[in-house]
Amino acid sequence: MLESLPTPCLLVEADRMQNNLDTMASHLDQHEVALRPHLKTCKNIEIARSMLDPRSGGATVSTLAEADYFFEHGIKDLLYAVGIAPGKLSGVADRIAKGMQLTLVLDHPATARAVANAAEQFDCPFRLLLEIDCDGMRAGFKPDSDGLLEAAGILANAGCKVAGVMVHAGGSYLCRDPDGIRDMAARERASAVLAAERLRAAGHELEMVSIGSTPTALLGDNFEGITEVRAGVHVFQDLVMAGLGVCRTDDIALSVLCEVIGHRPHAGQLVVDAGWMALSRDRGRAPAGPDLGYGLVRDLNNGDLGELIVQGANQEHGLIGHRSGQPVDFKRFPIGTRVRILPNHACATAGQHAGYWLLKDHNREPEYLERCAGW
């Protein structure tokens, strides 16, 4: 079947995906905490359904377009986990009026004032989590800040629901090893618990104490005081996660199928019909290392080819060579040979495609699954 799919295209191995989901579910079951899967990686309803946790029922999204797509397909409880832009509040109010249980996040008293004003203007009691910063990497109130209580007060006074706190340890992606990730998981949890305690002491009844990233969700060993964990990349895994020790390379369920269109004798490289448009420009853990170029090459059946990587990428051309610099044996890869490329970053590579071919059984036709897109 893989011989006749149009190239380049995105493949998902159903067995590996299910195994990745089972690994996450089993770890969180053991710690008796619910998963609110982040759907920004898969952006597909069939895959999303296999990720949902009945204990939470809800999901996380990174755009309002994802919220619309998943709501139309029956997922009502959605956390939009990017700080709300005031310009989006009118659209959010429309969605809530249609029955979407949409929870927003913010991290500044000024945003809280904008939300409070919009709550009055649109007669819509927005529901919010306050975002907490645990690693200085992106967004969030410091858990011990005055601004946190100020923002909560502004929201509550306007009739909005301060439903809880949210922390994302994005710094876990930069850790050097599993011990570093466990330390980061402890900081993520501690920040969430401290912020929640302060808000509760100020009289807010919190329902959600939400933390998560794929590394800290899979390696964290203490979820006390946490109501739910967010993760999304675990569904496919990728070379960044394998490099962190969060999964094995053979757990990666996503790959880009492509075809050899040329040989470069002077460079010892193959040319394939997958460039950065199909692979994304994401360079993974480079330059800190290891540098796997634009992805690791596998054969048509996902078999190991050593450290054959995509060393260069133009819009629709990929240049494949050995990481060692040794020339590729062209006789092994004649023009027309098909290979697969494992992605540095599953969210970025999948984001370049309108859908997947789901491989359930090598004797059956692959099933095509669409992805939602845009904002």
Add this chain to the structure above:
Amino acid sequence: MLESLPTPCLLVEADRMQNNLDTMASHLDQHEVALRPHLKTCKNIEIARSMLDPRSGGATVSTLAEADYFFEHGIKDLLYAVGIAPGKLSGVADRIAKGMQLTLVLDHPATARAVANAAEQFDCPFRLLLEIDCDGMRAGFKPDSDGLLEAAGILANAGCKVAGVMVHAGGSYLCRDPDGIRDMAARERASAVLAAERLRAAGHELEMVSIGSTPTALLGDNFEGITEVRAGVHVFQDLVMAGLGVCRTDDIALSVLCEVIGHRPHAGQLVVDAGWMALSRDRGRAPAGPDLGYGLVRDLNNGDLGELIVQGANQEHGLIGHRSGQPVDFKRFPIGTRVRILPNHACATAGQHAGYWLLKDHNREPEYLERCAGW
């Protein structure tokens, strides 16, 4: 109008775009050579029509999906400028049978044999350009190679049309200054002319001697022996082109509109709702420099804000700071402020969006233009 568009979104300034097209047309007019615009940058029919040159009438595409889209909208003469994958020949034959005048490229005798076999199998006399390498950057026969004549012979014997040669000086993107680009343009032309002479001497009647990249098309000063020039980025221009001296920053017609969603006091940065999903992961001329992060920030009316750049990007978050490291004045950019981001690489940034808002006149509603996508 820009206050109410959904963010993030892609904007095109019609005046700047027209000026960029006029600059290219005037330069090529002066040298009496036709343009075959590359439509991989715009991927939109209205913009494509404004790029077409009546002397050629044809266009260049980077995917068969682009070929289908533009053919459906009336452009029949299309050069698919990526080495043909044997697995795509069946689909190409179907398109030719429907009336598409599709020209393919290849750079290996083995590909020529695959094309010859498919010509017989599908009873389709494919039309081809032989790709020539002038800079060792990507693909192509060396102009003085035996393989070039061997491939041409295989094709001609199978009844296919060897229509000419194609060279792309991708190395021009790595030049340090306009003089380097002019040298590269000379090499691009010389390679094409030498390969064409050898093929003609071997009895092939060539119609097309095709060269081009935006830098070499705009700065080249000798097009003798060339029948057409390919370029695509010139329609929008970008920070890479401005860095090369091929355009001014104020010529860049493309930008991503986004909104401030947070302040990071410890880092002196703004957070906006445009991350790498809206900007692409393309890092432009970094690390060789200058490093403009994920793009240069302008105000809502495209006004200069100094060296304010996108220093970090997550999937849906951008972190904006001064290149100097000086903290951003938060009072000037309160939560909810809208700004624009000029792209490192127009093809990559546009590739992240399903369409554009075309700004023709600041007092009129922007017009939405769709883009085609996929393969």
